Amino acid sequence: xxxxxxxxxxxxxxxxxxxxxxxxxxxxxxxxxxxxxxxxxxxxxxxxxxxxxxxxxxxxxxxxxxxxxxxxxxxxxxxxxxxxxxxxxxxxxxxxxxxxxxxxxxxxxxxxxxxxxxxxxxxxxxxxxxxxxxxxxxxxxxxxxxxxxxxxxxxxxxxxxxxxxxxxxxxxxxxxxxxxxxxxxxxxxxxxxxxxxxxxxxxxxxxxxxxxxxxxxxxxxxxxxxxxxxxxxxxxxxxxxxxxxxxxxxxxxxxxxxxxxxxxxxxxxxxxxxxxxxxxxxxxxxxxxxxxxxxxxxxxxxxxxxxxxxxxxxxxxxxxxxxxxxxxxxxxxxxxxxxxxxxxxxxxxxxxxxxxxxxxxxxxxxxxxxxxxxxxxxxxxxxxxxxxxxxxxxxxxxxxxxxxxxxxxxxxxxxxxxxxxxxxxxxxxxxxxxxxxxxxxxxxxxxxxxxxxxxxxxx
Ligand SMILES: Cc1cc2nc3c(=O)[nH]c(=O)nc-3n(C[C@H](O)[C@H](O)[C@H](O)COP(=O)(O)OP(=O)(O)OC[C@H]3O[C@@H](n4cnc5c(N)ncnc54)[C@H](O)[C@@H]3O)c2cc1C
Numbered sequence: 182x183x184x185x186x187x188x189x190x191x192x193x194x195x196x197x198x199x200x201x202x203x204x205x206x207x208x209x210x211x212x213x214x215x216x217x218x219x220x221x222x223x224x225x226x227x228x229x230x231x232x233x234x235x236x237x238x239x240x241x242x243x244x245x246x247x248x249x250x251x252x253x254x255x256x257x258x259x260x261x262x263x264x265x266x267x268x269x270x271x272x273x274x275x276x277x278x279x280x281x282x283x284x285x286x287x288x289x290x291x292x293x294x295x296x297x298x299x300x301x302x303x304x305x306x307x308x309x310x311x312x313x314x315x316x317x318x319x320x321x322x323x324x325x326x327x328x329x330x331x332x333x334x335x336x337x338x339x340x341x342x343x344x345x346x347x348x349x350x351x352x353x354x355x356x357x358x359x360x361x362x363x364x365x366x367x368x369x370x371x372x373x374x375x376x377x378x379x380x381x382x383x384x385x386x387x388x389x390x391x392x393x394x395x396x397x398x399x400x401x402x403x404x405x406x407x408x409x410x411x412x413x414x415x416x417x418x419x420x421x422x423x424x425x426x427x428x429x430x431x432x433x434x435x436x437x438x439x440x441x442x443x444x445x446x447x448x449x450x451x452x453x454x455x456x457x458x459x460x461x462x463x464x465x466x467x468x469x470x471x472x473x474x475x476x477x478x479x480x481x482x483x484x485x486x487x488x489x490x491x492x493x494x495x496x497x498x499x500x501x502x503x504x505x506x507x508x509x510x511x512x513x514x515x516x517x518x519x520x521x522x523x524x525x526x527x528x529x530x531x532x533x534x535x536x537x538x539x540x541x542x543x544x545x546x547x548x549x550x551x552x553x554x555x556x557x558x559x560x561x562x563x564x565x566x567x568x569x570x571x572x573x574x575x576x577x578x579x580x581x582x583x584x585x586x587x588x589x590x591x592x593x594x595x596x597x598x599x600x601x602x603x604x605x606x607x608x609x610x611x612x613x614x615x616x617x618x619x620x621x622x623x624x625x626x627x628x629x630x631x632x633x634x635x636x637x638x639x640x
Contacts, residue, residue, distance in 0.1 A: 186246055189501075190254040191443040191482060191528035192373035200377075202246050203392040208409040212238040212389075214577060215404045215413035217396045219243035220252035221562065222555050223419035224379040225570020228296070231386035233578055239388045240411060242404060244395035244423075248376035251422060254532040255563060256441065256472045256484050258462045259293050259375075260311060261286035261366035264559040265541040265589075267330050273541075274588035280334050282587055287340065287366050289568045293375075294368060296567075302378030305477035308368040309459035313466060314349055316357040319621055320466035324362045340364060353456040353463050355517040361465075369460045369474040372563065396420075398428040401550035415546075415577050418554040421562070422533030425494035432596040433537070434557055435607060436496050440506045440531035441484030442514075443476070444524045452479065454520045468617040470560065471513060481521070483514050486560070487615070488531060490607035493600055501531035534560050537594035544569045545591045546576040553577060557594060 186200040187193050193200065214230060216223040219241045227239050243249070263270075263286050270279035290308070297306050315321035324343060331341045341364045344352075349361035380390060396404045399418055404411045420427060422436035447455070457463065457475040464472045473483040488503045507529045515522045537543070537557035542565055544555040553576060555569035556562075572584045584590075597603045620628035 186249065189249070190373070190441070190530040190532070191480075192257075192371060193248075193253055194528065195371070195478075196373040196377055198377055200246060203390050205393040206242065206391040206406055206408040206411065210240060210409060210411045212240045212411060212413045214239045214415045214417065215411045216241045216417040216419055217399060217404055218250070218419035218421070218423070219247035219380060219390055219392070220250045220419060220421060221376055221379070221566035222421065222569050223417065224376065224383055225567050226417055226419060226555070226573045227383045227388045227570075228379060228386070229571050229574035230577060231383060231388050233574060235387060240413070241383070241388060241390045242394045242396050242406060242411065243390065243392045246392050247380035247390060248373050251532045251534060251562065252376040252566070253373040254441070254530060255372045255439075256462070256482065257370045257372045257474050257476075257563070258311065258472060259290055259306075259368040259370050259563045260462070260561065261290050261364070261564055262561040263542070263565060263589075264557070264561045267334055269541070270588055271334075276334065278588040281583075282589065283334065283336065285568055285584065285587055286564060289564045290366050290368060292571075293564060293567050296382075297375070297378075300378065300382040302375060302382065304374040304378060305371040306368050307370075307460040307477070308365070309457075309461040310363055310365040311367040311462045311464070312344070312349060312352045313362045313464050314353060314355055314358050315360040315466050316355070317621070317625060318359060319625055319627060321360045323466040324360060327362060340366065351456070352461055354454060355465075356519065363461075367462050369462050369476075370563070371477065396427070399552065401552060413551075415551045415553055417573055417577075418552070419556065421535035421556045421558070423496055424535065424556070426496070431494065432599065432603075433594075434535040435490065435494050435538075435597050435603060436533035437486070437490050437536050437607065438488035438500050438503070438531045439484055439486055439534050439560055440488050440501070440503060440510065441482060441529070442507055442510050442526045443480050443482045443528040444514075444521065445527050446479040447481065447521070447524065451520060451524070455481075455518050468614040468621075471510075472560075480527075481514070481524075483510055485510055485513070487611065489611065490604060492604045494597075494603070496533050500533075502529065503531070506531075534558070534562075538597050539594045541589065541592060541594060542569075543589050543592040543594060544572045544576075545593075546573070
């Protein structure tokens with residue numbers, strides 16, 4: 182095992198390759214496209230560029246190893262969720278643009294599935310959809326509103342349907358279920374297998390990946406590293422939650438940690454009691470997001486937000502492990518599924534999400550400088566990063582495709598507030614979400630905290 186990467190997450194622990202670092206950048210280099218970051222965003226961009234033009238000289242520069250960041254550690258929902266609501270997109274870009282965005286996201290799930298098959302990436306792909314539970318009348322109202330919003334954009338029950346309590350329970354037998362929603366647009370995957378498989382696939386297409394190569398600064402035509410300077414007509418920033426470390430980007434994207442646990446493999450009779458027969462991914466309609474999947478080896482991988490934001494947008498390994506958040510996840514799991522009360526948790530980990538100030542992901546290129554970027558996916562980057570990679574490729578190649586006309590292209594999020602305001606705001610929002618859930622559970626009514634949270638998130 183190289184440099185302890187296996188202990189990063191359950192997924193790294195069970196990926197079948199040795200996780201050894203590829204060679205670092207040996208010195209100065211001239212290429213056509215330099216991509217900073219070997220997560221899904223960087224690798225999808227490389228993949229589609231190399232597929233479109235095999236003469237392009239493409240280098241991916243990665244501080245650690247491919248899949249070190251969120252791409253190797255996530256919940257494994259390859260979903261059609263876009264990190265800005267339909268309501269927000271309709272408000273800011275118009276109804277047709279919001280519809281086009283949602284359609285593009287639906288198609289993205291199948292695009293990823295197609296590449297997974299074509300490149301023979303064994304990432305345990307299972308397109309079982311997502312079931313979101315409503316566990317109180319208030320949560321049911323949120324589910325109904327989500328379905329109403331989908332209908333108002335012309336999306337039917339094939340895309341998102343409301344479930345009765347019995348229908349929801351037949352998919353996932355949690356406690357207190359009063360209803361829910363189901364969408365078929367999601368696949369459960371083993372995220373590290375996807376990102377490692379993608380790295381191998383781009384190398385087969387002639388892309389060079391330099392690992393152990395941190396980029397200190399990005400400027401028009403250059404990415405500077407301690408090992409040498411990479412000159413390129415286009416430099417792509419694909420550094421998501423780590424972006425604040427780059428010169429000049431301290432306030433661009435705030436890293437917030439999402440944490441997960443995985444249980445030991447469950448017995449068939451335990452799965453009989455819980456459900457998820459088609460490996461549907463699942464969550465519910467509370468304010469503090471929770472998410473889960475049944476893994477291919479029959480564990481329950483379960484995560485949630487709730488870890489604090491760290492002053493100055495710092496990202497340190499110890500922030501991946503918050504005992505209080507792990508304990509809370511364990512408690513929520515037992516609350517949802519009392520039959521799993523005694524089940525052993527074998528892995529616990531976390532990683533940084535990237536949050537832009539307006540909670541809206543974006544992708545774009547500055548034609549004058551050749552600098553391109555993609556990210557700000559909040560917690561929905563598995564599918565969205567594929568759409569980003571295809572879009573950045575089209576932008577670099579100057580293609581006038583449908584993708585480059587989607588409303589997130591060229592969007593510029595405002596900068597985060599300077600510290601200590603950022604720290605105060607982020608952690609206050611977190612508290613609001615927790616209080617909101619507590620008040621709602623006690624009173625059954627929407628809380629002011631949840632309304633204030635909506636305003637902070639600009640939903
Ligand atoms: C616990 C957790 C659960 C999640 N669950 C889901 C989910 O179920 N579904 C979903 O859609 N999304 C989920 N997400 C979010 C999703 O994983 C991310 O949005 C997505 O992986 C982002 O991909 P990326 O390539 O942009 O960033 P990353 O995967 O973070 O990759 C960035 C890479 O850049 C490298 N890097 C950074 N700075 C530099 C530098 N200066 N020089 C060189 N290299 C650098 C990093 O080492 C890293 O490898 C989750 C995230 C976490 C942490």
